[in-house]
Amino acid sequence: MLEDNLLFDCDGVLVDTEKDGHRVSFNDTFNEKELGVTWDVDLYGELLKIGGGKERMTAYFNKTGWPEKAPKSEEERKEFIASLHKRKTELFMALIEEIVTSSARRCKVSAVVSFLLGPERAEKIKAIYTLAANTLGVDPSSCVVVEDSAIGLAAAKAAAMKCIVTKSGYTADEDFLNADAVFDCIGDPPEERFDLAFCGSLLEKQYVS
Known part of the structure; x- marks a missing residue:
């Protein structure tokens, strides 16, 4: 059934959490650790071009300078970044857990969403989607992914996998040329932008010469 082969990115698709979820949790973590760092809305939009929270922080500190409280050696800095990311994730999960749960129930999303948000999730988005297909026991080529970013599109x-893009506030100007379809949002009944039948039609196209 197509319902089992339909994979949703969470951030920016099911819940628009980047600006008011992840960014806030990063800033709360920086504040807790007294690092003197704040990511405003525009800056975070630029940082989102870097995939991964740990990679994002590392690139930012490499460019702007490391906080005084950060260690000096490369190995210790990796551990420092990992500890910041762990705390940020704890704060984010506490902030968003109720919203994600209610959204997943409303959209009838596969349990794979909860799995992907868990502590054992893969680091790379491509690996996550491959893992999702393997976990569901389906062929990746029979899957349709709903993403909101160029990074997610490339990973799908x-x-x-086929990929539908629903733009978010941070990704509206990104290049989605390789997407199978692009919409401004998923939409709510009776004004949804696409449905299961549309997703199924994308899979049928791959068999047309």
Whole structure:
């Protein structure tokens, strides 16, 4: 059934959490650790071009300078970043847990969403989608992914999956040329932008010469 092959990115698709979820949790973590760092809305939009929270912080500190409280050696800095990311994730999960749960129930999303949000999730988005297909016992080429970013689109395509893009506030100007379809949002009944039948039609196209 297509319902089992339909994979949703969470941030920016099911819940628009980047600006008011992840960014806030990063800032709360920086504040807790007294690092003197704040990511405003525009800056965070630029940082989102870097995939991964740990990679995002590392790139930012490499460019702007490391906080005084940060260790000096490369290995210790990796541990420092990992500890910041762990705390940020704890704060984010506490902030968003109720919203994600209610959204997943409303959209009838597969349990894979909860799995992908868990502590054992893969680091790379492509690996996550491949893992999701394997967990569901389906062929990646029979899956349709709903994403909101160019990074997510590239990952879905690298995993040999069809990809629908629903733009979010931070990704509206990104390049989605390789997407199978692009919409401004998923929409709510009776004004939804696409449905299961539309997703199924994308899979049928791959068999047309």
